[in-house]
Structures are given as structure tokens and as C-alpha cells.
Amino acid sequence: MVDIFTPEQRSKLMSKIKTRDTGIEKTLRSALWIRGHRFRVQYKIEGKPDIVFVKQKIAIFCDGCYWHGCPICKKIPDSNKDFWLNKFESNKTRATKVNLILKEKGWIVLRFWGHEIKDNLDQIVLDIEHYLK
Numbered sequence: 001m002v003d004i005f006t007p008e009q010r011s012k013l014m015s016k017i018k019t020r021d022t023g024i025e026k027t028l029r030s031a032l033w034i035r036g037h038r039f040r041v042q043y044k045i046e047g048k049p050d051i052v053f054v055k056q057k058i059a060i061f062c063d064g065c066y067w068h069g070c071p072i073c074k075k076i077p078d079s080n081k082d083f084w085l086n087k088f089e090s091n092k093t094r095a096t097k098v099n100l101i102l103k104e105k106g107w108i109v110l111r112f113w114g115h116e117i118k119d120n121l122d123q124i125v126l127d128i129e130h131y132l133k
Helices: 007-016 023-035 081-104 114-120 122-130
Strands: 051-054 058-064 106-114
Touching: 023 051, 023 058, 023 114, 023 122, 058 081, 058 114, 058 122, 081 106, 106 114, 106 122, 114 122
Parallel strands: 058 106
Antiparallel strands: 051 058
């Protein structure tokens, strides 16, 4: 399928995609908040986790299936395939590096796919609560 936008228009559209306060982040934060858990958002540590429990040193990342290359939901655009494959691979590499750095500093790192948050929210909250105890 041919892109209906010029490269400049596509670039402008892509730059509008949110990097924080996404739907999956808000969904998970809301579920945690309702259960009485208080946390920090976009705390200033390596990788800028989406949700942080500072006292317990728990960093939570809500990884969008598209941008982080979910093995279940992965969809590669037809146009500019090499660019997107490199982009997805660099995102995975960065996530792995961030995980290692945070773990070396004593943090517990939890990563959840967007589809997991949408489909299994209650179980994810229970998983997080396990680490909070």
C-alpha cells in the first residue's frame, strides 16, 4: 500500500505520537491507584519508567506492542521496511540495556506489553502487588 502522505507530512504525524500518558499507562496507573497504591510517574532514572515505586525500587514499563516489537502483535509496515526493522530492533536493544542498568542498581524491573495490560489488567496488578509486599 502506498503512503498517502508526503515524507514531511508523515514525519509531522509521527512526531505527534505520545511518549507518556498513553492509554495503557493510564489504564494501569488507574487500576493501581484504585487499589490504594501510590507511585511516581516518569521518575528520573535510567530509561524513564512509566510507573515507579521509589521505596521498593520497582520500575514498571508499559511497552506499546507496535513500538517495542511485541512477538504476538508485531506488524511491520509495508513501506520503508528496513527503517522500521532497525527502529524496532534498536528499541528492543535499548530496553535490554535499561533493564540491565537498573537491575545492577538494585531495581526490580517489570515490563508489560500493551495487549497484556488491556487483556489481563487484574493479573498484572496482582503481579505488581506481589513485588510490593
